[in-house]
Amino acid sequence: MSLSVRIRKRLAAFTLDVSFDVERADRVMALLGPSGCGKSVTLKCIAGVMRPDEGRIVLNGRTLFDSEAGVDLPPQSRRVGYLFQDSALFPTMDVLHNVMAGVREGGRAGRRERARRELRAMRLDGAERLRPAQLSGGQRQRVAMARILASDPELILLDEPFSALDGYLRWQLELDLADGLRAFPGGAVLVTHDRDEVHRLAQDVCVIDRGQGEPLMSVHELFARPRTVAAALISGCKNVSRARVAGDxxxxxxxxxxxxxxxxxxxxxxxxxxxxxxxxxxxxxxxxxxxxxxxxxxxxxxxxxxxxxxxxxxxxxxxxxxxxxxxxxxxxxxxxxxxxxxxxxxxxxxxxxxxxxxxxxxxxxxxxxxx
The missing domain is CATH 2.40.50.100 (RNA polymerase II/Efflux pump adaptor protein, barrel-sandwich hybrid domain)
Known part of the structure; x- marks a missing residue:
């Protein structure tokens, strides 16, 4: 998986300016920053839910967006799976048909079998006939993840998928999603303001501070050698002082x-x-x-x-x-x-x-x- 993002978008409080490149399919990249810094907007621009003012987004050699060339693929043509905070399931459909809705190809029997396979992978055997309202928050997110995987995306976007959960449910869902991402042949971008999630799930990270994206770094570098005040603070550093160079x-x-x-x-x-x-x-x-x-x-x-x-x-x-x-x-x-x-x-x-x-x-x- 290769993903190249160069975008700018004017927002009410600041101008979002983010650039990064991810070149390996086995990597999870995190967008890390405080609430309201532009993380979710970046994700929505990649998915095609929002349109940048200018820039270029390229996934596996396919141009998804290019302001100069006039390219702006609709979300359904981007082959990008988007896991929202609230799962976004169809409330009138049962679990099985929610997942079947994500299967792109095959007859009804084939789509049904593919949906069952993804539900088994998410440990949701026996829940096929339940409606979303009958599920826990963690179960709904696992159904949403099964639907995404059933659509054979090239990229998965995770928009703070654990934010509505507490305690054990949050931890269990994180384990389930980590297993799903390991089996997924493409890449993933995770939006979070939780440094511990970044440490456990991601390999690369882009810190966003008031709309400004910092250079991509490894997660190890973020915690061992952050380069900026914003990166140090968001990674959990509690002690920061103004300083002047006083020698080599x-x-x-x-x-x-x-x-x-x-x-x-x-x-x-x-x-x-x-x-x-x-x-x-x-x-x-x-x-x-x-x-x-x-x-x-x-x-x-x-x-x-x-x-x-x-x-x-x-x-x-x-x-x-x-x-x-x-x-x-x-x-x-x-x-x-x-x-x-x-x-x-x-x-x-x-x-x-x-x-x-x-x-x-x-x-x-x-x-x-x-x-």
Whole structure:
């Protein structure tokens, strides 16, 4: 599967500007960003439900949309399956006929058998005669997925398919859809604002921030080496400070009042530094004491802090610590690790240079940091 998307569309709050290329059939690509950033609009433009103002969309060598050439294929001609948030089943049809409606070819008997096969794959045996209103939310989404697969699409679009579900149903549907995607010979694009879904289901990701699509990156890169403030925040980074380049591998972090060594040499457009809360380590330090506590790893950056608040979570402890610059740092650790510090009021937080992330605000590729 190859998919090339270059589109712009003027919306009320911003102009959507997204570009990416996916070249492998076994990849799930995610569009990740906060609500209202343009993710679903991008998906609808690919499906043909909405029309971009300008640009080009090409799937497996077929031009689906080209503003300059005047090409705009209707949705039914694009061979794109679209899984909506609400499943979009026909309420007056039973499950079997909902899936049969997606089968493109074959006589009635052949279409019926194909529909039954897809229902079995979605573990919906015995539900063929039920109406959508008789199904749970997870079952309705599985029926919708069976209908999509029965249509033999070249591409599957998933528009936050788990957003209406809670708890176990959400987890079970995710497992079912993951199995279906693994067996699917084409590619898939997943829209979500949930970084955990991206981590579990996708291999590539495009972060969208206020309509601006950032360069495509691997999911591993998103979590290990995000390049922008938006990518760091949406991937779960809790600590971000304004920063200035202070040397080949040094960042002066204004909000925290410290200069930190980083493994990546920051580029000239770096404006911020990021630290993930669970990468920090802590050692108790008496009030006013200077120097490096020996329990921190050699070579780690050291940040003297005052403990302002300790939050006892379900499975971990969250510590809010005031830095020399006044801005807080969030430190997350196992409960036993914090208990071992004996209620310290002053701590020295340590962070390895490998875990200090130089970040920029723009989306230009390769300008934020150089490995």
């Amino acid at each position: 591998h040094l960042l002066a972090c204004d909000d925290w009042g410290v200069t930190l060594a980083c493994a990546d040499a920051p580029g000239p457009r770096v404006t911020h530094a990021g630290i993930r809360a669970h990468y920090l380590t802590a050692a108790a330090a008496p009030a006013g004491e200077r120097g490096a506590p020996p329990s921190l790893a050699p070579g780690a950056n050291r940040i003297p802090c005052v403990v302002e608040r300790v939050i006892d979570g379900t499975f971990s402890t969250i510590v809010m610590a005031r830095t020399p610059g006044g801005a807080p740092l969030r430190y997350e650790c196992e409960k036993d690790a914090w208990a071992a510090l004996g209620g310290a009021t002053h701590v020295t937080l340590g962070i390895a240079p490998d875990c200090v992330m130089p970040l920029c605000e723009g989306i230009s590729e390769g300008e934020c940091a150089h490995a």
